[in-house]
Amino acid sequence: MPSALPDGEPVPVDGSLPDQAYEHMADRSLSLYIHVPFCTTRCGYCDFNTYTAGELGTSSSPESWLDAALAEINLAATVLAVSGVHRPVETVFVGGGTPSLLGGRTLVTLLRAVDDAIGLAPGAEVTTEANPESTDPDLLAAIRDGGYTRVSIGMQSIVPHVLQVLDRRHTPGRALEAAAWARQAGLEHVSLDLIYGTPGESDDDFRASLDAAISAGVDHISAYSLIVEPGTQLARRVAKGELAAPDDDVLAKRYLIADDVASVAGLSWYEVSNWAAREEARCRHNLAYWTGGDWWGIGPGAHSHVGGVRWWNRKHPAAYAAALAAGHAPGQGREILDAATRLEERILLELRLSSGLDLALLSDRGRAQAQAEAADGLLDPAALAAGRAVVTRRGRLLADGIALRLID
Ligand SMILES: C[S@@+](CC[C@H](N)C(=O)[O-])C[C@H]1O[C@@H](n2cnc3c(N)ncnc32)[C@H](O)[C@@H]1O
Ligand code: SF4
Known part of the structure; x- marks a missing residue:
């Protein structure tokens, strides 16, 4: 189940x-x-x-x-x-x-x-x-x-x-x-x-x-x-x-x-x-x-995200349909993401993209860590010099771990 x-x-x-x-x-x-x-x-x-x-x-x-x-x-x-x-x-x-x-x-x-x-x-x-x-x-x-x-x-x-x-x-x-x-x-x-x-x-x-x-x-x-x-x-x-x-x-x-x-x-x-x-x-x-767009998820259990507000629908199709049949929104719960959580999620997601992550999003410590990751062959040095953290082929295998080390 x-x-x-x-x-x-x-x-x-x-x-x-x-x-x-x-x-x-x-x-x-x-x-x-x-x-x-x-x-x-x-x-x-x-x-x-x-x-x-x-x-x-x-x-x-x-x-x-x-x-x-x-x-x-x-x-x-x-x-x-x-x-x-x-x-x-x-x-x-x-x-x-x-x-x-x-x-x-x-x-x-x-x-x-x-x-x-x-x-x-x-x-x-x-x-x-x-x-x-x-x-x-x-x-x-x-x-x-x-x-x-x-x-x-x-x-x-x-x-x-x-x-x-x-x-x-x-x-x-x-x-x-x-x-x-x-x-x-x-x-x-x-x-x-x-x-x-x-x-x-x-x-x-x-x-x-x-x-x-x-x-x-x-x-x-x-x-x-x-x-x-x-x-x-x-x-x-x-x-x-x-x-x-x-x-x-x-x-x-x-x-x-x-x-x-x-x-x-x-x-x-x-x-x-x-x-x-x-x-x-x-x-x-x-x-x-x-990349941080808004989306509305229609259907049982679907998640939505609009401007830092995330909510999720009732999971079972019968409970979902019953809410709407009664004229109610089908959302089961929601959370308002704070700035730190939004930034962490952005780093985790954007580091998985070939376009990479803007280094300006990182703290001084995060930027220093990015240099260390490049020295280990996990971030592309040329992209780093141009202000972006882009994973190398080997870095792609470890992208989530690298992102966690870049986050404060
Ligand atoms: C949401 S599923 C729906 C696709 C469609 N129902 C199908 O199975 O052909 C989308 C994709 O998620 C992947 N997927 C689902 N469960 C997975 C798992 N446990 N591990 C890895 N990939 C998974 C499969 O490649 C699947 O095609
Ligand atoms: S969603 Fe796709 S992968 Fe999952 S049970 Fe249905 S057919 Fe299989």
């Missing part, structure tokens, strides 16, 4: 935000995340807030979720309008769970609702995640015609025994087929997600997955090291000794393999786990998260 959310302070029933959230709003971009909490089966490694039909029973359905999500989109429009500043939505990301289970028509209904209630910016990036087995040419054509510009497909691996340990139900080739259909449908950007470090995976298995992903002609790849999340089936199997936990040295080697294969194919890293063929192929939505 998905893990629990923190408590925080209560969210007002009308969803109103403190004044702080509205300060300098015109200077920040607005993004929307829409969380679809449904999957056909649960993969053994996954602790995302998602449910199978059997887990939900009669308590919730895609229909009740859609009514609630549409109500929350209208609530977001009302709350944001209080500022008097109109910002159209620059990026929309429908994630999950399995958004492709909704079908093309519902995905387009959601996007129209966002456009009607808040307005989409010209040239907005609109992404949906898609699982290989619930994606077909009709769905892709429908979302393309309905205004989606990008699809992100969960491939994970091309190797049958790796897919089996991950509990993935699709055939090895299905993700590649889905990527080809997405390109044929005319989606501007297509991304494939890979996982490395699965028990039993070899370097060559991972290389084969990367080669297959690249050969599908996609312009974006994400590669994540397998995290053994507490409470998952994978964690139970590791605890019983049935599967070996991923080894740090193996994970580091696999990361470098990913970077080698992507670079040779012309994809460059722009965030530690993400590679793109061109600047326009970078995921603008994720970049907005990483």
Whole structure:
């Protein structure tokens, strides 16, 4: 089951935000995340807030979720309008769970609702995640015609025994087929997600997955090291000794393999786990998260962040829908981030980007530490001389640790 959310302070029933959230709003971009909490089966490694039909029973359905999500989109429009500043939505990301289970028509209904209630910016990036087995040419054509510009497909691996340990139900080739259909449908950007470090995976298995992903002609790849999340089936199997936990040295080697294969194919890293063929192929939505944009998260358990105010929704789809059906905001708790916490988060996130971090954000001690990290080969000396902390290839393997040492 998905893990629990923190408590925080209560969210007002009308969803109103403190004044702080509205300060300098015109200077920040607005993004929307829409969380679809449904999957056909649960993969053994996954602790995302998602449910199978059997887990939900009669308590919730895609229909009740859609009514609630549409109500929350209208609530977001009302709350944001209080500022008097109109910002159209620059990026929309429908994630999950399995958004492709909704079908093309519902995905387009959601996007129209966002456009009607808040307005989409010209040239907005609109992404949906898609699982290989619930994606077909009709769905892709429908979302393309309905205004989606990008699809992100969960491939994970091309190797049958790796897919089996991950509990993935699709055939090895299905993700590649889905990527080809997405390109044929005319989606501007297509991304494939890979996982490395699965028990039993070899370097060559991972290389084969990367080669297959690249050969599908996609312009974006994400590669994540397998995290053994507490409470998952994978964690139970590791605890019983049935599967070996991923080894740090193996994970580091696999990361470098990913970077080698992507670079040779012309994809460059722009965030530690993400590679793109061109600047326009970078995921603008994720970049907005990483560079301090505002975002509103629609859906059960979704997190939002507006001007230093962070809140999170009720986690279970039934509790989420019940709040909105009663005319209440679905937020379960919120926190107002102080300046020190915002700075720490900014350092942690920006250090993971190829654009790096402005040294002016660091204290004298932090800047001295940055020099020491460069001497250790973890920060780029030329970038440092130009006023930015940019991790080297070896530094990318240790980015979070470096960031913690730069923070006071
Ligand atoms: C939110 S999931 C949704 C994607 C889609 N449902 C699918 O599975 O195809 C997005 C991505 O997170 C990654 N992911 C999920 N759980 C993970 C874990 N425990 N360790 C590493 N990556 C994980 C997978 O690569 C997955 O494609
Ligand atoms: S299909 Fe995706 S979201 Fe659903 S359980 Fe598997 S990894 Fe998690």
